[in-house]
Amino acid sequence: MKALVLAGGYGTRLRPLTHTGAKQLVPVANKPVLHYCIETLVDASITDIGVIVGDTAEEIRTALGDGSAFGAKITYIPQDEPLGLAHAVLVARDYLAEDDFVMYLGDNFIIGGIHDLVRDFEAERPDVGIMLARVEDPTVYGVADVAPDGQVLRLEEKPRDPASDLAVVGIYLFTPAVHEAVRSIDPSARGELEISDAIQWLLDEGRTVRSSMISNYWKDTGGITELLEANRAVLDLLEPSMDGDVDAESEIIGRVRIEPGAVVSRSRIVGPAVIGAGTEVTASYIGPSTSVAGNCVIDASEIEFSIVLESSSIRGVGRIESSVIGREAQVTRAENLPRSHRLVLGDHSKVQITP
Structure with missing residues (x-):
């Protein structure tokens, strides 16, 4: 066949x-x-x-x-x-x-x-x-x-x-x-x-x-919803491993896979979750059903039930949920502005903003 x-x-x-x-x-x-x-x-x-x-x-x-x-x-x-x-x-x-x-x-x-x-x-x-x-x-x-x-x-x-x-x-x-x-x-x-x-x-x-x-x-x-659900289902079967660097101030709970070259410091990761090779997680929270690909930076942020693709950075932005972050994307806090949202979106993008 x-x-x-x-x-x-x-x-x-x-x-x-x-x-x-x-x-x-x-x-x-x-x-x-x-x-x-x-x-x-x-x-x-x-x-x-x-x-x-x-x-x-x-x-x-x-x-x-x-x-x-x-x-x-x-x-x-x-x-x-x-x-x-x-x-x-x-x-x-x-x-x-x-x-x-x-x-x-x-x-x-x-x-x-x-x-x-x-x-x-x-x-x-x-x-x-x-x-x-x-x-x-x-x-x-x-x-x-x-x-x-x-x-x-x-x-x-x-x-x-x-x-x-x-x-x-x-x-x-x-x-x-x-x-x-x-x-x-x-x-x-x-x-x-x-x-x-x-x-x-x-x-x-x-x-x-x-x-x-x-x-x-x-x-x-x-579709995005279906993709996130499939990610959750696979992570539920995840075999945990600790092949990266995790400092003493970090807390790892549940089924978490930290791939070689990843560095986790002053952070809390609650599985099921996977942190890709070469990714840096600093002073952040990674929640259940989240996969972070290789060579990303997560700094002073929270992310849960999401997919982050290769070489992206998320810095100082508070909490992100139910999201898919594309390759080489940069998500940052806007400084010295009135309280507002500043967006640069490609065609067919979808954004949900909390009032």
């Missing part, structure tokens, strides 16, 4: 972070989401992996290489424009050949792996296997109408009036039957070839589509 990992797209819900980087490489617990994806596939004994790439192809190639670091073999497949998941299957036709394959959206995050899902698919071999999860707002997902035995009756992409609250998770299993389906459908109203339409085409042709409910943690990390 092969894998097809989708690592293109524009990442509009993560702007402005994704103006300068691939959404699949935004870190969770200081490791890119895409790395977790590749590791999950290798854990399921799938090592022949095709990666769909777009405008951020070079960044993706740099992050994954030839796959050998993960125990995999990676083939890169260019997609000129992100014209839908079914379009990705079309452009990967030569690579996929006549093999069964897993299609894995590179910004999806799952704890617990897909080993059992793959083995069940290989044993029963329906035409399609999908994973489902109950969600609060099914109108933003592909939604399944399912019989009691798990047979899928109908699929609809982002329906206004959903038939259920069962969203299709971004992990699919296909036999070669899907290739005829993706060639037979028309673009949707948003101009994309929808994989849900291709699966519905197979259903209309009398083919078998089986579903299974996801029993482990899953998140689509395409």
